[in-house]
Amino acid sequence: MLRIYAFPTPNNTKVMITAEEAGLRYQLSRVDLAKGEQRSPEHLRRHPLGKTPAIEHDELTLFESNAICRYLAGLGGSELYPEALAARAQVDQWAEFLSHHAGRWVLQFYWEEVIKRHFFRQPPDEAVLAEAQTMLEQQLPVLERQLEGQTFLANNRFSIADIIGYSQFEICPQTRIDLAGYPRIRQWVDAIKARPAVQRAQAALG
Incomplete structure (x- = not known):
């Protein structure tokens, strides 16, 4: 199961678009920055700086939006991040x-x-x-x-x-x-x- 933890900001937008363009099935979990949910101990285990986005996929936890985009593109086997x-x-x-x-x-x-x-x-x-x-x-x-x-x-x-x-x-x-x-x-x-x-x-x- 791929789970995306996000909030509506540009760095989160690129991750969501990559997931959709790659044709991935995912579950979106909104992290409300206005309420400080990004500072919860649970979320800090996903993202040590207490930010979004972050993802969980099977045993992998990943943060940093560009790294996530590269991973999701590869996961979907798309040409969004070519192999050549x-x-x-x-x-x-x-x-x-x-x-x-x-x-x-x-x-x-x-x-x-x-x-x-x-x-x-x-x-x-x-x-x-x-x-x-x-x-x-x-x-x-x-x-x-x-x-x-x-x-x-x-x-x-x-x-x-x-x-x-x-x-x-x-x-x-x-x-x-x-x-x-x-x-x-x-x-x-x-x-x-x-x-x-x-x-x-x-x-x-x-």
Whole structure:
């Protein structure tokens, strides 16, 4: 039995989408961060930092969303994380780019403008957002160029790199990030959003 412990945030979204795209059967257990359920001793055994997502599959417990996505893609025998070394390296390259560069700064906006306001009743740190904006202005053109003449980021095949990126960029409308100057990024996000598995995952997560 595969059990996914999640809460509606971008890192959880990518795990849910991967499970749906891989055609896996799973049981979803919601961990309510607003109520502090992530700090329970039971959940801390799944995720030592008291966060989500985490999964349990048979005897395996796993945390860290990108690692979970790779595992679920393999578990489903899908092409979301290809076996061929060169193709897999391309997926990893763009997954890392999103996690440590462009997507990182998108999530910084989300933290400052959504999470801090909603959960902590705190205003955003404008100095932090100014840095994030500067970095996005350098890095979004890289993503835009990669999507020139192709539909997906790596090997021009839908993969966990696209899922990871979608989970970050689909939240941009909740922030002041303006993607008007990046038509390929917007088209890429819209195309992924329309996928039936993505819609099922987001409906399940709520």
